[in-house]
Amino acid sequence: MSLPLIDVRAWRQFIMVAEELHFGRAALRLNMTQPPLTQAIAGLERHLGVRLFDRNKRHVQLTPAGAALLPQAQDLVARALALPEQARAAASGEVGRLRLAFVSTVGFGGLPGWVRKFRATSPGVRLELTEATGDVQLQWLRDGRIDAGIVLHAHEEPAPPGIARQTIGQEPLWLALPQAHPLAKAKTLSFEQVAGEPLVLFPRAILPAVYDGLQACYAAAGQPLKVEQEAIQMQTIVNLVSAELGLAWVPKSVSQLQRAGVVYRELQETPYLPVCETSVMWVASQETPVLNRWLQVLGETRS
Structure with a gap:
């Protein structure tokens, strides 16, 4: 033998x-x-x-x-x-690789803490992070280029077919205003005060339900969306507000981005104003032990 x-x-x-x-x-x-x-x-x-x-x-x-x-x-x-x-x-997911994409807004919120905790509890996992908008992440998931994505969407917006989703947190939309704008001096603002102002806004393609919610809110007030300029990244939107191109609706967490010439205001209760939800999404049929460990970390730190 x-x-x-x-x-x-x-x-x-x-x-x-x-x-x-x-x-x-x-x-x-x-x-x-x-x-x-x-x-x-x-x-x-x-x-x-x-x-x-x-x-x-x-x-x-x-x-x-x-x-x-x-x-x-x-x-x-x-x-x-x-x-x-x-x-x-x-x-058990203690070793391996996790390819994770995220939207820029979570960089102002929970992402640093989630990453620290995951690396502390799973030092044998190689974490690969890539910033991308939600529409790009969805395509990457379907192509197998990432294992999970952290996205921003409207509250109670249904997940795409074949995609599992776990809510991490919710936050309202706040308004970013040029510091030189007359309304920036007010401590409280109503929607009626800002409804006619030009906007710096994200394209509908990257946040369709939030965009549509804003459009419905303006329509209810008898005003169209006056989009002066579109930009994809929230940092860019805030910079364009600083350049006095218009006002911008941003998730509350973005207010942590302190930019010279920009102030943030929470509006008085406004009907139809959409609420933003942050979720992690993945292909429902492709859960792995490493992914489950990441989901556990997010579940323990949900805001």
Whole structure:
């Protein structure tokens, strides 16, 4: 019967003899008798087609081939012995990779804390972060380019087909105003005061339900959306407000972005004004142990 090339037991026997340079002592360490060990080493040598030991009745010495193979055999056996623990760690999500995309708004909110906690509890997981809008994330999920995405959407907006979603938090829309704007001096604002103002707004494609909610809110007040300028990133929107191109509706968390020339105001209760919801989404049929550990961290820190 031929000996498999990757036979951990045979290589472990070789290592013991190489370390002891004595078949009797090596056999004791292996809890076996000497004759089967001698036969096993001879069989390994026949299989390899090289001699691993020079031996006679007085001494045992590694051949150059045996000395060259010893470090590799030790590494092979060490990695083989580690496989069961690695398998358990992979099954529990303690090791692996998580490819995560996120919208820019969570950078002002919970993302730093979530990442710190996940890295502290799962140091064996490689976390790969990419910023992207929700529409891009959805395509990446379907293409298998990411494992999960953190998105912004309207409260109670249904998840896309085939996509699972877990809510992380909710927040209202606040208004960003140029500091030089006359309304910026007011401590409280009503929707009627700002409804006729030009806006810097995100494109409908990246937040369709929030955009439609705003449009409905303006329609209820008898006003159209006066979009002066569109921008995708919230940082860019705030910068354009600073340039006095218009007012902007932003999630409350963005108010942590302090930009010279910009102030933030919470409006008095406004009917139809949409509420923003932050969620993590993933392909429903592709949950993994690593992803489940990430979802657990988010569930423990939901705002």
